[in-house]
Amino acid sequence: DEEVFSDEDARFLEGGISAEQAEAIDFVNQQDDNNNEESIAPTVIDATLVKRRITSTRKALNKNEKQRARFSDDPSRFMESEAELDAEVRQLDFLSEAAHLYPVALEAGLAELCAELLGHENTDIACAAVEVLNSCLDENVQHSEKEMEQLLKGLDAANVLPALVQNLARLDEQVAHEQQAYYDTLLILENICNLDNTFKRKLAEATRIVNVLVARIQQKDVKSALDIAQNKQYAAELLSLIVSDTASPNIALQCIRMQGVEAMLLCLAPYRKKQPVKMSFDEEFLENCFDVLCRLVSLPTGKDDFLEQEGVGLMERLMTDPKAAKQAKRRALEVLDFACGSWQGGAVCAAVVQAGLLKHLFATFMKKPEQSVLRNLLGLFASFFRTLNPGEPERIRVLNKFGEKQYAKLIQLVGVHVQLFARRQEVQAKIVQAEAARPATMSAVERREYDLVNLLSLMDEGGLDALQLCDITLAWLSAEDAEMSKFILAELTKASLTPASVIQTVREMSTGLEDVVKEAISEGD
Structure with missing residues (x-):
C-alpha cells in the first residue's frame, strides 16, 4: 500500500x-x-x-x-x-x-x-x-x-x-x-x-542578503500584519546596518533596485494608526525601517522612487494624524529632510509644498522644538531655497510664509541664529584654549587628529551644522526680498550682532568645511 x-x-x-x-x-x-x-x-x-x-x-x-x-x-x-x-x-x-x-x-x-x-x-x-x-x-x-x-x-x-x-x-x-x-x-x-566593516560590502556583493532581508521584512507574521516577530525586526536591523555604509553607496543602490523604498513605506504605513509598545520589537522595527528609508532617499534614485511611491503623502499623514505613532511623527520629518537634501531634491521639495505641509512645518518651528527636530526643519528650509527655482509658485509660497504675521517666522529664525551663534562662540573659545595647551611635541598625524576632534566638537556641541542651515536660509531671504533684508538687519542689531555673523557662517559653508571634515575622517580611518 x-x-x-x-x-x-x-x-x-x-x-x-x-x-x-x-x-x-x-x-x-x-x-x-x-x-x-x-x-x-x-x-x-x-x-x-x-x-x-x-x-x-x-x-x-x-x-x-x-x-x-x-x-x-x-x-x-x-x-x-x-x-x-x-x-x-x-x-x-x-x-x-x-x-x-x-x-x-x-x-x-x-x-x-x-x-x-x-x-x-x-x-x-x-x-x-x-x-x-x-x-x-x-x-x-x-x-x-x-x-x-x-x-x-x-x-x-x-x-x-x-x-x-x-x-x-x-x-x-x-x-x-x-x-x-x-x-x-x-x-x-x-x-x-x-x-x-569591509564585510558589509563583501556581504552585499557576494550574496543575496539584501534581497533576502527586504523579502523577510515584508513577510507577514503568523498572527497578523501588525505583529512584529523578533526575526522580522532583526532583519530590518541588519539591513539598516548594511545600507548605512556610506563608503559603499552601491549597497543602498542595490536595496533601491530591490524596491527597498516601496518596501519601507509599506512597512511604515500601519503606524499611521498604531502606537508601538515601548522597548518592543515593534518599536525597534519602526526605527530600523526609518533608518533604512533615510539612507535610501538620500540618493537620487531613492528620491525618484520616494516620489513615485507617494512617500511624501505617507510622511504627511504620519506627521499630522493624531493617531500616528509618536516616533513616526519625528522620524517622518527626518525622512523629508533627507529626501529634499542635495541639489537633486527639487522635485521632492516641490511635492512637500504641494502637499500643504508648510503649515505644519512652520507651526512646529514656532513651538521651539528640540534640537534634532530643529535641525531637520532648518535643513528643509535651506533645501527649499536651494532647489526651488526663482518665480516658481512653491518657492513663492515658502517666501511668503516667512513674511506672515509681521515676520513672526523670520523673527524666530533670527532668534535661532542668535542662540546658535552664541553657542558656537563658546565652543570656539574652548577650542582655542585647548589648542594653546596642545603639546608642541605632537607629530603631524597627532595634530591632524587633534584638529579633527576640535572640528567635530564644533559641528556637534557647537551646533555648527544647524547654524549653517539657519544662516544660508537668512542669506537667501535677504537676497530675495529687500524688506526682509532690512528686517533681518534690524533684528540682528537688537541682539548686538551684525550681518557679519551670518556672512561668516555662509562663507565657511561655501568653502566646504563639511567636506574638509569628511576628508579628514576618511584619512584618519
Whole structure:
C-alpha cells in the first residue's frame, strides 16, 4: 500500500528522512547528551584535540554523503550516519572556549567544513553548523584581534558568507529550531560586519542578503500584519546596518533596485494608526525601517522612487494624524529632510509644498522644538531655497510664509541664529584654549587628529551644522526680498550682532568645511 505522510513527516522528507527516523536521531542525540557528556565536553583543549574533532566530523560528513548518494531511495540506510554526523557537528562548539586555537582549526579545514555543512540537504545539519559558527563568533568570546581577523579571513576564503545566506533563505521559521537558526544567522552576520566593516560590502556583493532581508521584512507574521516577530525586526536591523555604509553607496543602490523604498513605506504605513509598545520589537522595527528609508532617499534614485511611491503623502499623514505613532511623527520629518537634501531634491521639495505641509512645518518651528527636530526643519528650509527655482509658485509660497504675521517666522529664525551663534562662540573659545595647551611635541598625524576632534566638537556641541542651515536660509531671504533684508538687519542689531555673523557662517559653508571634515575622517580611518 502507498504510505501516507502527514505535514510533519513532509518537513523531514525534505531532508531525506521520515518523522520516525527523525525521532530516532533525536533519541541518539539525547543519549549523547545524557551519557557521553564528558567525551563531548573535554576538559583539556589543545591543538591535537581540535584537529582530531574536525577530522572526525569530516569523516562523518563524507560517510553520510556517500550513503546518501548510494541509498537515495532508502533514507533508512543513511539514517544512522546522519545521526552520527549531527552529533559530531554539535560537539564542535567547544572551539569557542579556545579562540587561540582558531588558526589550528582553520588549518584543519574548519571553514570549508562549515561551508559544506551549511549546504547539507538536511536543514538540521545546517542548523547545527550555524550553532557552531555562532558560538565561535560570539562577541563575548575572549579572543585577540589577530585571532578573530584570521577566523574572518578563513571564513571569507571558504565562501561561508554565501553559504550562510543561501541556508537562511530555505529555513522554515514555523519550526522552532529553524527559527532559532534564522536568528543566529542574522547574529553571525551582524557580528562579522561589526568586527570588520569591509564585510558589509563583501556581504552585499557576494550574496543575496539584501534581497533576502527586504523579502523577510515584508513577510507577514503568523498572527497578523501588525505583529512584529523578533526575526522580522532583526532583519530590518541588519539591513539598516548594511545600507548605512556610506563608503559603499552601491549597497543602498542595490536595496533601491530591490524596491527597498516601496518596501519601507509599506512597512511604515500601519503606524499611521498604531502606537508601538515601548522597548518592543515593534518599536525597534519602526526605527530600523526609518533608518533604512533615510539612507535610501538620500540618493537620487531613492528620491525618484520616494516620489513615485507617494512617500511624501505617507510622511504627511504620519506627521499630522493624531493617531500616528509618536516616533513616526519625528522620524517622518527626518525622512523629508533627507529626501529634499542635495541639489537633486527639487522635485521632492516641490511635492512637500504641494502637499500643504508648510503649515505644519512652520507651526512646529514656532513651538521651539528640540534640537534634532530643529535641525531637520532648518535643513528643509535651506533645501527649499536651494532647489526651488526663482518665480516658481512653491518657492513663492515658502517666501511668503516667512513674511506672515509681521515676520513672526523670520523673527524666530533670527532668534535661532542668535542662540546658535552664541553657542558656537563658546565652543570656539574652548577650542582655542585647548589648542594653546596642545603639546608642541605632537607629530603631524597627532595634530591632524587633534584638529579633527576640535572640528567635530564644533559641528556637534557647537551646533555648527544647524547654524549653517539657519544662516544660508537668512542669506537667501535677504537676497530675495529687500524688506526682509532690512528686517533681518534690524533684528540682528537688537541682539548686538551684525550681518557679519551670518556672512561668516555662509562663507565657511561655501568653502566646504563639511567636506574638509569628511576628508579628514576618511584619512584618519
